[in-house]
Amino acid sequence: MLVTAGAAGIGRAIANAFVEDGAKVHVCDINEAALAECRGTLKVTTSRIDVSQENEVKTLVAEAEAALDGLDVLINNAGIAGPTGAVDEIATEDWRQTLNINLNGQFYCAHYAVPLLRQAGEAAIVNLSSAAGRFGYAFRSPYSASKWAIIGLTQSLAKELGPSGIRVNAILPGIVEGPRMAGVIRARAQQMGISYEAMEAQYLERISLRHMVTPDDIASTALFLCSKAGWNISGQSLSVCGNVESL
Template sequence: MSESTDVFALPERLRVLVTAGASGIGRAISDLLIARGARVHICDVSDDFLAEFRGAHGDAGATKADVASDDDVSRLFAEVEKSLGGLDVLINNAGVAGPTGGVEEIRPEDWQRTIDVCLTGQFLCAHYAVPMLKSAGGGAIVNLSSAAGRFGYAFRTPYSAAKWGVIGLTQSLAKELGPANIRVNAILPGIVEGPRMTGVIAARAKQMNVTYEAMEKTYLDRVSLRRMVTADDVAATVAYLVSPAGRNISGQAIGVDGNVEAL
């Protein structure tokens, strides 16, 4: 790599799949990578968000698909092959917040749905993506975990368990796929501004019988920088990891969280 090379520039016509790419963190990732010249295909489960994305990015591919469904994921990758002609990067972003409650209160079906989307969905996407990445001569997978994948998280057991599982998936795949020149990393967002976090704080406030404002302060008091992060902060880290600047980063769990000290 010459001194004049911009190591932060994305490779030309980089082919990227972003799951749950039509809103929130996924939309921020998609928007940034498209702005930097990547060819992006997304999936999502929301017709409204998909329509909005298609309106903003008419040249990008978009598929309605639930990553917890093997049939949906198989169909998604057939459409990715058709629209992009291959794949260089998989961004495993899809997830759900899951239930808030004590372990004796959580319904088994809610536990299962959280694991299916947040963990099994990442496995399924990797299962179909890896042959395409190998055919491309290598590439990158970025899995979205959470600060909840580093700490135990009372009353959010299904979510935390799934996000811990993402770390294990990431480290295992990094070892398995490194010889094929495929880098695998996890990003661990903390308290991310937006409606999902608002809902989480509200549910926890109700669980603890305190006001929303008091619960929000409790969350922020456990962050060294005393502030939330944004979806754009996460997207910038993704762009770094899939650029040449990240070419020797693999098997890592990278916090983008203002340093969450506890949950």
Template sequence: MSLMERMRPRPGLRVLVTAGAGGIGSAIARGFLEAGAKVLVCDVDEAALDAFASAYPDASTVRADVSLDADVASLVDAATERLGGLDVLVNNAGIAGPTGAIDEISVEDIRRTLDVDLFGQFLVLRRAAPLLRASPAGAVINISSVAGRLGYALRTPYAASKWGIVGLTESLAKEMGPDGVRVNAILPGIVRGARIEGVIRERAEAAGVSYEEMEARYLANTSLRRMVEPEDVASMALFLCSPAGANVSGQAISVCGNVETI
């Protein structure tokens, strides 16, 4: 196998991508489809799922809320039935959560953020673990954030969940490594798309400045002074599931243009 061939995932991988109908998840799902994988995508947004299914008829889709164990059980059953097992789990589902001081945000918003962003990953992992152990090439990619390595004022529920994902990743890499399952986290930075636009808008309102000023502040804190594209994150996911990434596990890898502070 040539070095270039080692950089590509082997065709036929069975891949589950949570929240895969839009944004980063969609880019990752598309990348695996292009690599010849069998892909199952879940999402809570039925319209987005329908649009993804129309655009990529080779993919399987199912509606699921990863914060609900019953939904997750049905999702993993679908992976068994439609894919015949599971080689790769991309734990991508997450929400932005509230923006505000710790004593101003609601308990409901805190719980919802942690339920989706962190607890949801636990629920999917505990159901998918037996399938991944049975795979000859089991791999997990947990999507964290640059907020999982830096403090993030006014965004504490989100940051706490993303730091938790890094701890989950490093711990699970040790737990499942003897079974041949690799576990890594990707920490995206300021990824172009609707989610970061909403975050910047809320942060601008909280600071009493314009959207343009807040966006400029975000980019000024990034060494490369530019946003990350969803495809940049997808490329890292594909690498981690290729033969070239066979000995990469337990790592929290930033794809962020070197965000210095947030």
């Protein structure tokens, strides 16, 4: 299986879960130091690539095929938080970068991986969307737009690839513990003119369970979707979020 942005955060948790389950795993990331650490602690092969660059994704899939002797699972995890700001304040370059990484990267990976997945006979794609893929998200419009688009991509590919035995689903994480979410909260707090702690409390109040989810929560769901237990699940958007009520 191939997991993008798999050297840290959610991707690393997913890679770890699949390795522990006995899978052969190939990981890509843009951070060479994180990849080196990943190779040192997990039994994985790696590629340093940027998923927003089509030519690099083509190379990635070829390297994954060689390392794994085929491909039966693609986890489209790579993504960025994007800018925080009003629509008239966000730089157009930041908009393009967010869409290029979050959406175009998933398309490129599917484009080059699907021929190998068809050869596998029974295969799965899991696309990482977000709770922001089911709610509008003020001041985070590039991120939310990209995550809504991933839902459409997922449902379209599920219909298209189902006859080939390829299941396609999306996971919608909520507020995930880690440095990226901390950065989002910090930026929003500065914009609102309140403390980090007050902003974090506002986020938690929008979650029914009143706590963040962990990367391991997401990894467990990905493993389930790609297992025999998930044999008849396709075209679905599964929220792993503690029931985020609004954003």
